Amino acid sequence: MSEAKAIIESEAKASIDKDTVEQVAQFGGEHYKYGFTTDVDMDRVENGLSEDIIRFISAKKDEPQWLLDWRLDAYERWLTMEEPEWAHVDYPKIDYQDLCYYAAPKSMEDGPKSLDEVDPELLKTYEKLGIPLIEQEMLAGVRKVAVDAVFDSVSVGTTFRDELAKEGVIFCSFSEAVKEHPDLVQKYLGSVVPKSDNYFTALNSAVFSDGSFVYIPPGVRCPMELSTYFRINEANTGQFERTLVIADKGSYVSYLEGCTAPMRDENQLHAAVVELVALEDAEIKYSTVQNWYPGDADGKGGIYNFVTKRGDCREDRARISWTQVETGSAVTWKYPSCILRGDGSSGEFYSIAISNNLQQVDSGTKMIHLGKNTSSKIISKGISAGRSSNCYRGQVSVHPKAADARNFTQCDSLLIGDKCAAHTVPYIEAKNLSAVLEHEATTSKISDDQLFFCQQRGLDAEEAVALIVNGFCRDVLQNLPMEFAVEAQKLVGISLEGSVG
Amino acid sequence: MSALLEIKQLHAGIPDKPILNGLSLSINPGEVHAIMGPNGSGKSTLSYVLSGKSGYEINGGSMLFDGQELAEMTPEARAIAGLFLAFQYPLEIPGVTNMTFLKTSLNAIRRGRGEDEMDAASFLRLARAKSKALGMDDDMLRRQLNVGFSGGEKKRNEILQMAMLEPKLAILDETDSGLDIDALKTVAEGVNALRSPERGMLVITHYQRLLDFIKPDVVHVMAKGQIVKSGGPELALELEKSGYAEYSGGTEAPAGGREAHA
Amino acid sequence: MRNIVAAPRPPLGDAKPMLDAQTHFEQIRDRLPGDLQARAAHLAAAEAVGLPTRRVESWHYTDLARLLKSGQATPVQAVDFSSVDAVLAHFEDGVLQAPPQAEGLEIAPFAGAISSAEAPSSAYVMAPAHVMADYNQALAQNGLLAEISGPLAPPLVVRTSGAENVHLAHHIHLAAGAKAVLVDDHMATGYANVVWDITLGEGAELTVLRSQQAGHQVGLSRVSLAAGARYKSVAMVSGGALARHEAHVTLKAAQAHAELHSAVLGHGLSKASTHADFTYTIEHQAADTSSNTSAYNVLDGHARGVFQGKIIVRPDAQRVDAQMQTRAMMLSEGAEMDAKPELEIYADDVVCAHGSAIGELDRDALFFLRSRGLDEATARHLLVAAFLEQVTSHIDETGLSEIMRGLVDTKINALLGNPSI
Numbered sequence A: 001m002s003e004a005k006a007i008i009e010s011e012a013k014a015s016i017d018k019d020t021v022e023q024v025a026q027f028g029g030e031h032y033k034y035g036f037t038t039d040v041d042m043d044r045v046e047n048g049l050s051e052d053i054i055r056f057i058s059a060k061k062d063e064p065q066w067l068l069d070w071r072l073d074a075y076e077r078w079l080t081m082e083e084p085e086w087a088h089v090d091y092p093k094i095d096y097q098d099l100c101y102y103a104a105p106k107s108m109e110d111g112p113k114s115l116d117e118v119d120p121e122l123l124k125t126y127e128k129l130g131i132p133l134i135e136q137e138m139l140a141g142v143r144k145v146a147v148d149a150v151f152d153s154v155s156v157g158t159t160f161r162d163e164l165a166k167e168g169v170i171f172c173s174f175s176e177a178v179k180e181h182p183d184l185v186q187k188y189l190g191s192v193v194p195k196s197d198n199y200f201t202a203l204n205s206a207v208f209s210d211g212s213f214v215y216i217p218p219g220v221r222c223p224m225e226l227s228t229y230f231r232i233n234e235a236n237t238g239q240f241e242r243t244l245v246i247a248d249k250g251s252y253v254s255y256l257e258g259c260t261a262p263m264r265d266e267n268q269l270h271a272a273v274v275e276l277v278a279l280e281d282a283e284i285k286y287s288t289v290q291n292w293y294p295g296d297a298d299g300k301g302g303i304y305n306f307v308t309k310r311g312d313c314r315e316d317r318a319r320i321s322w323t324q325v326e327t328g329s330a331v332t333w334k335y336p337s338c339i340l341r342g343d344g345s346s347g348e349f350y351s352i353a354i355s356n357n358l359q360q361v362d363s364g365t366k367m368i369h370l371g372k373n374t375s376s377k378i379i380s381k382g383i384s385a386g387r388s389s390n391c392y393r394g395q396v397s398v399h400p401k402a403a404d405a406r407n408f409t410q411c412d413s414l415l416i417g418d419k420c421a422a423h424t425v426p427y428i429e430a431k432n433l434s435a436v437l438e439h440e441a442t443t444s445k446i447s448d449d450q451l452f453f454c455q456q457r458g459l460d461a462e463e464a465v466a467l468i469v470n471g472f473c474r475d476v477l478q479n480l481p482m483e484f485a486v487e488a489q490k491l492v493g494i495s496l497e498g499s500v501g
Numbered sequence B: 001m002s003a004l005l006e007i008k009q010l011h012a013g014i015p016d017k018p019i020l021n022g023l024s025l026s027i028n029p030g031e032v033h034a035i036m037g038p039n040g041s042g043k044s045t046l047s048y049v050l051s052g053k054s055g056y057e058i059n060g061g062s063m064l065f066d067g068q069e070l071a072e073m074t075p076e077a078r079a080i081a082g083l084f085l086a087f088q089y090p091l092e093i094p095g096v097t098n099m100t101f102l103k104t105s106l107n108a109i110r111r112g113r114g115e116d117e118m119d120a121a122s123f124l125r126l127a128r129a130k131s132k133a134l135g136m137d138d139d140m141l142r143r144q145l146n147v148g149f150s151g152g153e154k155k156r157n158e159i160l161q162m163a164m165l166e167p168k169l170a171i172l173d174e175t176d177s178g179l180d181i182d183a184l185k186t187v188a189e190g191v192n193a194l195r196s197p198e199r200g201m202l203v204i205t206h207y208q209r210l211l212d213f214i215k216p217d218v219v220h221v222m223a224k225g226q227i228v229k230s231g232g233p234e235l236a237l238e239l240e241k242s243g244y245a246e247y248s249g250g251t252e253a254p255a256g257g258r259e260a261h262a
Numbered sequence C: 001m002r003n004i005v006a007a008p009r010p011p012l013g014d015a016k017p018m019l020d021a022q023t024h025f026e027q028i029r030d031r032l033p034g035d036l037q038a039r040a041a042h043l044a045a046a047e048a049v050g051l052p053t054r055r056v057e058s059w060h061y062t063d064l065a066r067l068l069k070s071g072q073a074t075p076v077q078a079v080d081f082s083s084v085d086a087v088l089a090h091f092e093d094g095v096l097q098a099p100p101q102a103e104g105l106e107i108a109p110f111a112g113a114i115s116s117a118e119a120p121s122s123a124y125v126m127a128p129a130h131v132m133a134d135y136n137q138a139l140a141q142n143g144l145l146a147e148i149s150g151p152l153a154p155p156l157v158v159r160t161s162g163a164e165n166v167h168l169a170h171h172i173h174l175a176a177g178a179k180a181v182l183v184d185d186h187m188a189t190g191y192a193n194v195v196w197d198i199t200l201g202e203g204a205e206l207t208v209l210r211s212q213q214a215g216h217q218v219g220l221s222r223v224s225l226a227a228g229a230r231y232k233s234v235a236m237v238s239g240g241a242l243a244r245h246e247a248h249v250t251l252k253a254a255q256a257h258a259e260l261h262s263a264v265l266g267h268g269l270s271k272a273s274t275h276a277d278f279t280y281t282i283e284h285q286a287a288d289t290s291s292n293t294s295a296y297n298v299l300d301g302h303a304r305g306v307f308q309g310k311i312i313v314r315p316d317a318q319r320v321d322a323q324m325q326t327r328a329m330m331l332s333e334g335a336e337m338d339a340k341p342e343l344e345i346y347a348d349d350v351v352c353a354h355g356s357a358i359g360e361l362d363r364d365a366l367f368f369l370r371s372r373g374l375d376e377a378t379a380r381h382l383l384v385a386a387f388l389e390q391v392t393s394h395i396d397e398t399g400l401s402e403i404m405r406g407l408v409d410t411k412i413n414a415l416l417g418n419p420s421i
């Protein structure tokens, strides 16, 4: 990184909490600004789940036989499984036969060759979401971000592909990867998250429609941030995307993911699977800003976000870092995890989970230490407001052969108001003598004195809350790529709107 | 000349406990007033009631600041109007740097006054200059607000905020306690630098020493929620010698403390 | 006081009748006091659920069925309480040797209580329902029904010994303002299912010191605290194949305070190793209540330590202060520690925290001590003793604290050898 870049980047980082209040003030009053719907002609199958639907999806995508068989096998297993009930969340039973498993804009039918051919209505949607699908440089020429935009069941387009291809980086939609890079897909698909890992992965494996695929060749440092922007638009559909990121030996990639959906009164299901594979000396940074529609103040509507994310540090000295800012969704069930298989590999999990109104979050991570000298770090900041419930659930497990494993976990909850709940459920398992595992958890509230102090210095109550909460989250915010850090900061303020009287 | 702060017969307290019992006090622009008084006499309460901390009830009287009734304003509106309180016990806000806090506060107040926000570069310059004048190094600006600050550092940090915000009326609640002798001088210099014909100061202290550095125009003695005596700087010296014994009986304390001065 | 050495003799019937409670019931039914029909109903209820498996969340780390098949009945030395003038309630194979007598202590006959209409006494039967408690109610052949009305001067020692499989149901009630120290001295080598129902009236204070040296124990304490009551439990597991110590502590009114401290000195290889499981639910139902929990585990051989502690703060239970600490010192390859310290918080103005640290014996400290001339064995002994002292230091009663420290020391000597200190 050039010095100029470094300076600008560090300034941007320093601004992480600096600008919060201004931004919050700017967005004040505006609640969920991504709640609009896009009106395009859609191609959607009738509701319901069956072998036929799976064959239909597979045929739509022109898939090879092995993938269809893979899907059908997953479906068969799913039929024998039960929806998990152990999480601290409570929602009405989902009728899986009353969901639509495939919906795509008609205009995508003939597969536009380039972004220029994509329906302008779709492009406008992304522009409105702040994700222009043109190959522009962000932050005045300092950094570029390549975007894959997924709209309901299909990828609408991917930017900067040619430039990435020069470095040998593959960044495309999942469907395309199946066609263009079948060997890689077949080798790695399901190798981190087995089909029948849990109820939702089995469902996803059976019906997944699209998603992003990334491959970084050996020794390559990906020249720009890669990102996928997920948008649910259609009513009554589920989104089941699949992301697969492979960092070959000695490579590096930073990947960002954002999600939004329209405001609708009924709940919608999002059950995604993300698999990361880091080979020897490779590093993957994966960041998520999850801002699915959370439902209204009375808990009506919102996304059920049941996601399985797992990274495999498959070889020595591989590194995987998850950062998540979870502010949306009615119900979140999500545990981005790391399997520390290679010797000297490391995993990190940084999380901010905010719940307001009637939102429910059960989120955390698993750090599975298998190799020698592996280390992991967990920093989780849960903020509950309104009548919401926010649970951190995390597992740190050191297996008998994992000599000299290290873990540090810091898990803090902040309660705003006396009607919300905060839970912490860590599982700490040491089966090796030399493990050093440290875990700390605290709960606190925003004190009236802190609020008054800020007010005495001119801030109003909501600004003060946003400032204090951003301070509480600082350790995590600092870990986000800067484009997202600013976005995340705004979200922190907005999602807590109305939480103080 | 109309008073900057005009408190008349103020009765206030917490539910079921009156703390201020008909307190009157008037500060004109350009004046520095000192309040001294035994522990628990209500000095901090006065500062909180003036700045609008919740939990206190106002049961009578009035407090006009620049002609505006304070009781009807939110704490931030009072701050925007130019009232500054240096807390006896400054608060910590983990994760928020001192710099961020200063900028946020300064811009909130400028915004509130309809002024332009300060750009990053000028802000940085200003903050550095002010902190340097107070003998604080840059590191303090980067640290989290008051987290891990020593008692004296916290107090100094309050004065830095005051210097940045340039309030019309500054209330300093025992800003001297916990300061070493050099810090006391620098803090006093910071305060004196702000003295001007438009500004007023209300300095709450237990020690004459601070008043050697910040020369007050008027000294008040507060006991049992009232101003029981007012006088010139010599009153502080007197108190230093004789203590508060004379005032702690308190039943027949003179009503109100407004005596001719200026 | 006589030192009792439990004679190793074969348990009743099948080697592990607890795996077959029905058979066990048939075998001992003639000896069971009270309403057999009610007991049969409890048994049916329990059997319908069955022994908890690892799929039951709170038993995830304790595989009961497997553990009941492990271990061997090694007799142990009784703890000598003669220096503190204790009153003794000694249950040998479930038979109370002599009812304890002391001023302020009233003992009701177990048989009488259990056969009465509201057997054993509905006031004592507290939530939560628990399958092991159902087994206990079906099969309890004895127990101490104690009413403590004022300050009880001598410590009350409840000793459990013998090799048979026993079910004991103890009910301890402290009236308002009463004070007592209770010692639960568990040295039975068989299987024991022991339920303690403990109620503390307003301002009552109870200290429970526990020691388990042997056997398979599934213990459950249900403790409820009225306003201003204080409960303190200091437990020490130094042997046995299974030590499951479960506690449900409910703080029902302001100023109630609970403290639970545990020390584990686990050892033994494979099937003869110690499995010590402390599982707590501490429920703050009322505002201005507090709790403090600590668990210190020293794990050698293939010993396994489990600590599960859940702090619940109910809505409106403001100003609760609840702290929980878990520590484990791993001494050997093959030892295992599982910790699950949970918080479940429904009120905002609370100070709740938990911390957990698992690691080896501190190498730096070891080095420091050796650099000051201690040999390695002595240094290790010192560090382990210092670690467990964090628990024993909570015993305020002078005589008893010496006895417990003595016990810890003996066990550390047995484990690490007896260096020259």
Ligand SMILES: Nc1ncnc2c1ncn2[C@@H]1O[C@H](COP(=O)(O)OP(=O)(O)OP(=O)(O)O)[C@@H](O)[C@H]1O
Binding pocket: B014, B019, B037, B038, B039, B040, B041, B042, B043, B044, B045, B046, B055, B088
């Ligand atoms: N929130 C409160 N709750 C209970 N008592 C209060 C509260 N605020 C003030 N008081 C009581 O009111 C009285 C006045 O307190 P205050 O802090 O104003 O005194 P002070 O003059 O500033 O004392 P010091 O010199 O020690 O700082 C004291 O008796 C104090 O205990």
Ligand SMILES: [Mg+2]
Binding pocket: B043, B044, B045, B088, B173
């Ligand atoms: Mg004061």
